Amino acid sequence: MINLIAMITEENISIKKVYSILEAVTDPEVPVLSIIDLGIVKDVLLNDDEIEVIITPTYSGCPAMDFIKVNIRMVLLQEGYQKIKVTQVLSPAWTTDWMTEQGKEKLKAYGIAPPNSAQSVCTPDSFQKEEAIQCPRCNSYHTHLISQFGSTACKALYQCLDCKEPFDYFKCH
Amino acid sequence: MNQESIINYTIHLADNALIMGHRNSEWCGHGPILEQDIALSNISLDLIGQARNYYQYAATVIGNNTTEDSLAYLRDAGDFKNCLLVEQPNGDWAQTILKQFFFSVYQYYLYQQLQYNNDDQLKAIAIKSLKEVTYHVRWSSEWVIRLGDGTEESKTRLLKALDELWMFTGELFEPASYELNMNVDFDLLKEEWTKKIQSVFEEATIAMPAKNNWHQSGGKKGKHSEHLGYILAEMQFVQRAYPNSAW
Numbered sequence: 298m299i300n301l302i303a304m305i306t307e308e309n310i311s312i313k314k315v316y317s318i319l320e321a322v323t324d325p326e327v328p329v330l331s332i333i334d335l336g337i338v339k340d341v342l343l344n345d346d347e348i349e350v351i352i353t354p355t356y357s358g359c360p361a362m363d364f365i366k367v368n369i370r371m372v373l374l375q376e377g378y379q380k381i382k383v384t385q386v387l388s389p390a391w392t393t394d395w396m397t398e399q400g401k402e403k404l405k406a407y408g409i410a411p412p413n414s415a416q417s418v419c420t421p422d423s424f425q426k427e428e429a430i431q432c433p434r435c436n437s438y439h440t441h442l443i444s445q446f447g448s449t450a451c452k453a454l455y456q457c458l459d460c461k462e463p464f465d466y467f468k469c470h
Numbered sequence: 471m472n473q474e475s476i477i478n479y480t481i482h483l484a485d486n487a488l489i490m491g492h493r494n495s496e497w498c499g500h501g502p503i504l505e506q507d508i509a510l511s512n513i514s515l516d517l518i519g520q521a522r523n524y525y526q527y528a529a530t531v532i533g534n535n536t537t538e539d540s541l542a543y544l545r546d547a548g549d550f551k552n553c554l555l556v557e558q559p560n561g562d563w564a565q566t567i568l569k570q571f572f573f574s575v576y577q578y579y580l581y582q583q584l585q586y587n588n589d590d591q592l593k594a595i596a597i598k599s600l601k602e603v604t605y606h607v608r609w610s611s612e613w614v615i616r617l618g619d620g621t622e623e624s625k626t627r628l629l630k631a632l633d634e635l636w637m638f639t640g641e642l643f644e645p646a647s648y649e650l651n652m653n654v655d656f657d658l659l660k661e662e663w664t665k666k667i668q669s670v671f672e673e674a675t676i677a678m679p680a681k682n683n684w685h686q687s688g689g690k691k692g693k694h695s696e697h698l699g700y701i702l703a704e705m706q707f708v709q710r711a712y713p714n715s716a717w
């Protein structure tokens with residue numbers, strides 16, 4: 298019994314360590330965000346001597362996923378892990394609600410407005426009332442949508458009407 | 471649902487998304503303004519991503535070293551199961567928009583049903599794709615309204631596009647044999663699709679075409695218009711000329 302508890306604790310510690318190593322893997326399109334901040338790491342499993350990292354893509358066509366898989370392998374190899382498996386799952390589908398608070402703060406400091414919580418604005422109705430998005434530079438809410446589609450799949454393009462600067466918004470999903 | 475229907479149905483969904491995505495990618499660098507060029511390229515990316523998810527699933531079910539790439543790059547036109555609508559030429563901006571609008575609304579209501587499918591993977595892909603398609607429906611319907619309720623020229627062009635494309639919408643609701651046992655209610659799909667098209671057309675101040683017009687079908691069964699051959703010639707060229715090349 299005591300041994301079993303010791304084992305479970307040891308396993309927890311190793312998994313925690315893997316998570317902290319994965320903090321070094323960033324999204325190539327938004328390099329201030331780690332894959333942990335993004336919320337795309339769904340689980341880390343220890344199968345005997347193998348580490349399995351389970352990830353889920355943000356968007357179906359996210360071109361960064363292959364790159365992220367290679368980098369997960371790289372950082373774990375560097376830390377001495379030998380047998381590494383990266384598994385991609387589609388369900389449950391990723392949502393911006395999984396982004397960490399720390400991730401949202403990093404985004405804002407980087408000049409990208411962080412996602413509002415995924416609410417009713419994610420509907421197909423045309424010409425909806427615009428979401429109030431705060432300008433990441435001057436904090437004004439006096440902003441407007443330029444395009445629902447921005448520099449990458451996950452962003453929309455806005456402009457601040459006070460400081461006049463255009464900015465990216467990490468849109469709710 | 472037998473295995474053969476699942477394979478054919480999954481490939482059909484993949485081909486629809488791939489050919490539509492490829493057509494949109496032809497606009498990359500040619501859009502009327504930068505933001506709309508980027509919008510179409512992003513929609514392309516979403517659709518090609520959805521196609522990849524479906525091809526990967528079909529490849530797993532088929533086995534025998536089949537891959538997503540062999541399905542996309544090494545089949546000929548007669549094996550493609552996409553509907554005729556998606557392979558139609560882009561034409562002008564109005565035709566591109568209207569084609570996207572018809573297709574996105576179709577995908578939206580189809581995925582609404584597939585998100586409850588008893589095949590776990592078809593269900594997972596539908597739930598994931600639905601979030602993306604929601605943005606596509608919003609974007610394309612706003613453009614239909616702008617063009618229809620815009621200037622005389624924009625309205626004339628939209629009506630011309632309607633004339634070109636309407637005959638290809640009937641096929642969406644005419645199930646091929648592999649669609650029959652996939653638990654999709656085609657009557658409901660058609661009803662919801664028509665209702666949405668009608669409400670956007672009303673805002674765009676254009677009239678719905680007469681009910682039960684003649685329509686052209688065949689694509690889902692592998693009988694395509696001449697356009698698909700040209701699309702495949704361009705899309706598959708590198709893989710055919712340099713087999714197994716990767717980058």
Ligand SMILES: [Zn+2]
Binds near residue numbers: 436457
């Ligand atoms: Zn500002």
